[in-house]
Amino acid sequence: MEFYRGFRIVNQNHLSMFLKNKKRIINYFVLIIGFGVWESCHSKVQHVLVPVDNVRSYKLSENHDTTTIIEERDDYSRTVIKFYKDNSEVFTSDYGGHKELLMSTTEMLDTVYSGDANYRNHRIQIKQENPNLFSTSIYHIDVKPVLLLTIYYDHSYSIKAIRNWLVYTTYKSKHDE
Structure with missing residues (x-):
């Protein structure tokens, strides 16, 4: 099925596939950022505090x-x-x-x-x-x-x-x- 959009004719199947892929990419991106934030808050690395008065x-x-x-x-x-x-x-x-x-x-x-x-x-x-x-x-x-x-x-x-x-x-x- 095709419809008129602006001055182009766009195939609806390509559009729906593009939107599904875009949602999937956004979901992966949000997942990676969420995992990065969680990992930085629960890091096993020991922080060293440097005293400020020598x-x-x-x-x-x-x-x-x-x-x-x-x-x-x-x-x-x-x-x-x-x-x-x-x-x-x-x-x-x-x-x-x-x-x-x-x-x-x-x-x-x-x-x-x-x-x-x-x-x-x-x-x-x-x-x-x-x-x-x-x-x-x-x-x-x-x-x-x-x-x-x-x-x-x-x-x-x-x-x-x-x-x-x-x-x-x-x-x-x-x-x-």
Whole structure:
């Protein structure tokens, strides 16, 4: 069957075949893009986060029941925190001078500790990230909480990752408003 379209006569069979092929091509294209997006979101590749304040790496030093996290920089190293296991939980006294819960797999806490002449106000936040991963974030509190460090660990308190971020405030001039 033929019909008149503009100034050309088009065969209906060729037109329907062309439209079917066009739909098939579009479906394959959408499928490939969808698979690409899904694959990029569920990639098995491990991402490496590069610290922004010249920290090359963190090193764990264990001495009997005490573990120390050491920050390795280009020109020096420094102790960030020491902690120890007591019964089934992990404690520190580095930030407040007294025993403070640092890591737990049973108690999810968000605690603010007030400082004194020797220690700053600080916050320790313990969360469960997923069924097998927990995190502890340590903040200094000046005007607002500033994240110092986040430690990721499993049920046996084996440290899986350590993350730090440089926090900054952008100021805006009154004249820009």
